[in-house]
Amino acid sequence: MYNFNSGPAVLPAEVLQEASEGIINFNNLGLSILEIGHRTEWFVNVLEEARSLIKELMQLNDDYEVLYLHGGATTQFMQVPINLLNEDEIASYCDNGIWGSKAIKEAKLFGNVHVACSSKDREHTYIPKELSVPQHSIYLHYTTNNTVEGTQWHFIPEAGVPLIADMSSDIFSRETSFNKYSLIYAGAQKNAGAAGVTIIVIKKDILGKVTRNIPSILNYQNHIDAKSLLNTPPVFAIYVSMLTLRWIKKEGGLSVMEKRTNERANLFYETLDTLNILEGKVDKQDRSLMNATFLAKNIELEKLFLDECKQNGIVGVKGHRSVGGLRISMYNAMPLSSVQVLCDLMKEFDKKHS
Amino acid sequence: MYNFNSGPAVLPAEVLQEASEGIINFNNLGLSILEIGHRTEWFVNVLEEARSLIKELMQLNDDYEVLYLHGGATTQFMQVPINLLNEDEIASYCDNGIWGSKAIKEAKLFGNVHVACSSKDREHTYIPKELSVPQHSIYLHYTTNNTVEGTQWHFIPEAGVPLIADMSSDIFSRETSFNKYSLIYAGAQKNAGAAGVTIIVIKKDILGKVTRNIPSILNYQNHIDAKSLLNTPPVFAIYVSMLTLRWIKKEGGLSVMEKRTNERANLFYETLDTLNILEGKVDKQDRSLMNATFLAKNIELEKLFLDECKQNGIVGVKGHRSVGGLRISMYNAMPLSSVQVLCDLMKEFDKKHS
Numbered sequence: 001m002y003n004f005n006s007g008p009a010v011l012p013a014e015v016l017q018e019a020s021e022g023i024i025n026f027n028n029l030g031l032s033i034l035e036i037g038h039r040t041e042w043f044v045n046v047l048e049e050a051r052s053l054i055k056e057l058m059q060l061n062d063d064y065e066v067l068y069l070h071g072g073a074t075t076q077f078m079q080v081p082i083n084l085l086n087e088d089e090i091a092s093y094c095d096n097g098i099w100g101s102k103a104i105k106e107a108k109l110f111g112n113v114h115v116a117c118s119s120k121d122r123e124h125t126y127i128p129k130e131l132s133v134p135q136h137s138i139y140l141h142y143t144t145n146n147t148v149e150g151t152q153w154h155f156i157p158e159a160g161v162p163l164i165a166d167m168s169s170d171i172f173s174r175e176t177s178f179n180k181y182s183l184i185y186a187g188a189q190k191n192a193g194a195a196g197v198t199i200i201v202i203k204k205d206i207l208g209k210v211t212r213n214i215p216s217i218l219n220y221q222n223h224i225d226a227k228s229l230l231n232t233p234p235v236f237a238i239y240v241s242m243l244t245l246r247w248i249k250k251e252g253g254l255s256v257m258e259k260r261t262n263e264r265a266n267l268f269y270e271t272l273d274t275l276n277i278l279e280g281k282v283d284k285q286d287r288s289l290m291n292a293t294f295l296a297k298n299i300e301l302e303k304l305f306l307d308e309c310k311q312n313g314i315v316g317v318k319g320h321r322s323v324g325g326l327r328i329s330m331y332n333a334m335p336l337s338s339v340q341v342l343c344d345l346m347k348e349f350d351k352k353h354s
Numbered sequence: 355m356y357n358f359n360s361g362p363a364v365l366p367a368e369v370l371q372e373a374s375e376g377i378i379n380f381n382n383l384g385l386s387i388l389e390i391g392h393r394t395e396w397f398v399n400v401l402e403e404a405r406s407l408i409k410e411l412m413q414l415n416d417d418y419e420v421l422y423l424h425g426g427a428t429t430q431f432m433q434v435p436i437n438l439l440n441e442d443e444i445a446s447y448c449d450n451g452i453w454g455s456k457a458i459k460e461a462k463l464f465g466n467v468h469v470a471c472s473s474k475d476r477e478h479t480y481i482p483k484e485l486s487v488p489q490h491s492i493y494l495h496y497t498t499n500n501t502v503e504g505t506q507w508h509f510i511p512e513a514g515v516p517l518i519a520d521m522s523s524d525i526f527s528r529e530t531s532f533n534k535y536s537l538i539y540a541g542a543q544k545n546a547g548a549a550g551v552t553i554i555v556i557k558k559d560i561l562g563k564v565t566r567n568i569p570s571i572l573n574y575q576n577h578i579d580a581k582s583l584l585n586t587p588p589v590f591a592i593y594v595s596m597l598t599l600r601w602i603k604k605e606g607g608l609s610v611m612e613k614r615t616n617e618r619a620n621l622f623y624e625t626l627d628t629l630n631i632l633e634g635k636v637d638k639q640d641r642s643l644m645n646a647t648f649l650a651k652n653i654e655l656e657k658l659f660l661d662e663c664k665q666n667g668i669v670g671v672k673g674h675r676s677v678g679g680l681r682i683s684m685y686n687a688m689p690l691s692s693v694q695v696l697c698d699l700m701k702e703f704d705k706k707h708s
Contacts, residue, residue, distance in 0.1 A: 001384045005391045008589055016386050020377040023370055030355045032370050034548040037359045071424040074585035078569035109567050194388040196550045196588030213463050215432035231428035234550030
């Protein structure tokens with residue numbers, strides 16, 4: 001099967017193999033990874049290796065802490081403002097797609113939101129190049145890659161205020177200056193593991209400034225103090241994430257991931273741009289290197305294309321239910337050869353129906 | 355290995371086998387369960403089977419909804435009051451152990467808490483038999499089984515107000531009148547699967563009564579409306595829970611689980627009560643059938659006993675870090691033969707050191 005799902009998505013074969021074995025016999029202990037206590041040395045070693053691999057891959061110093069939390073990125077939409085934004089303060093948000101809009105909605109429950117830029121006027125098919133950020137904003141929040149719309153920020157906005165990014169769908173796909181951010185969060189289920197856990201990277205100096213009583217389980221500081229073991233963590237999801245990070249490092253780290261990201265995206269978009277029946281949906285310069293959205297000339301051709309994909313073992317090509325159309329996702333574990341198979345099918349399809 | 359961990363804990367061998375295979379090739383699809391989209395028919399079938407097995411095992415009608423949520427039971431400590439308790443209202447709570455105390459702390463952030471009963475006077479070594487519940491309480495909350503202290507409620511309190519229970523450590527271990535509850539929650543990692551997901555059972559008529567703005571991801575009604583697919587769920591943890599529920603049903607359901615629960619606990623406590631060196635910590639009538647806490651005559655003997663357990667492949671015998679001493683957990687997947695091995699060691703140890 002060629003798996004172009006947007007997440008949960010394709011994982012490296014060796015990660016799957018090791019995870020599968022760990023369920024029967026973890027580290028040759030005669031116990032399953034699903035059965036070991038989360039405060040045993042066995043699991044604490046897994047958690048600490050994962051946390052330190054993230055700091056290493058991101059080249060972050062000890063000003064930062066890494067947490068693995070429950071709840072998905074959607075939980076961060078409220079957990080960020082509840083920890084950082086007082087009721088009478090302002091936070092700036094970029095409105096560039098469905099996830100950013102949801103983050104704005106939740107932030108409004110806790111303080112004032114200023115929209116620093118919006119691409120709503122053209123259905124989020126581009127990334128705005130100009131931002132307005134009041135200098136008393138507590139932070140600027142944006143989504144680095146829009147999984148649903150197929151756009152991606154290819155630059156880091158210079159805001160002059162602490163920067164917060166939802167990197168759920170492009171984390172670890174490229175080199176970037178992670179130390180320009182005060183907080184990064186990402187659901188693990190694209191480039192960093194399987195569904196069920198969220199990575200949070202926090203620059204500690206942004207904490208401790210709100211006056212509200214934060215529920216214990218939502219308080220970042222509590223999780224930092226507990227070394228990411230405040231309550232029973234999603235043990236297996238963290239294990240799979242650790243295996244995935246090990247794989248990234250072994251393959252050569254983020255520079256190699258970035259090279260492969262570019263190869264996959266170039267192959268796909270270069271093919272797409274030669275076709276008559278299928279075409280891209282978003283501004284070329286803002287195209288996502290992870291999630292490519294495109295359209296068939298009409299709805300009949302779209303259905304036909306989806307059918308042909310299915311017949312050829314290509315899955316996950318349908319667009320997000322909120323926007324329709326077609327979409328493929330090309331995360332770290334996606335082999336270039338799978339993209340080639342898809343491109344060949346696209347060319348053939350185009351020829352047949354042009 | 356004989357695994358007496360308190361959770362994550364022992365799981366049925368056939369569940370582990372199937373979960374391990376599902377990571378390589380789920381349902382013969384040629385895809386891993388970790389790679390399939392959470393809105394595919396493949397995963398929706400898993401989720402729906404799990405939700406309906408819970409209703410079936412609990413014999414609940416359509417007044418109830420079953421959710422699988424992120425965050426662990428600790429998240430429910432705040433999610434319950436944020437959904438149910440207005441600021442000027444009162445909720446009653448039983449203070450019977452570490453988890454109940456934590457639930458009280460979080461509830462106070464959202465409304466008024468009345469302590470209906472407390473076992474604090476004797477370090478939570480018993481279950482109070484008398485409760486005071488103001489009739490204008492919005493609900494009564496209690497922890498059915500105290501994992502840390504080793505006590506368990508062997509009756510359902512009659513409160514005259516909606517009943518809410520944290521059943522994390524004894525769910526599915528016995529038959530009970532689940533329809534007496536308005537809300538039940540339980541981390542899956544003891545009797546209902548692996549760590550990383552929480553089961554919530556809600557009687558729908560208790561919702562919709564608070565006036566506060568609830569963050570979207572914390573609002574039970576949103577999860578009900580989305581059929582427990584509001585955001586990317588912990589796919590694998592739900593899959594393992596579904597396999598565990600299938601196993602419970604196949605083995606004969608809750609009546610069979612209860613029979614085995616009693617057999618294991620009887621064997622253990624009857625052995626314990628014949629010993630000189632080791633003794634139980636809590637009132638006999640309130641002993642937990644899941645988690646048995648006990649003490650050695652002195653700290654040297656405790657260490658020695660832990661060493662002997664380790665040498666004999668018996669793990670998870672150390673008491674919770676907050677209370678010390680010894681503890682073993684005997685969940686659904688624990689074979690009686692493992693308890694026998696432990697009992698034999700205990701008798702031998704007692705003979706040697708008496």
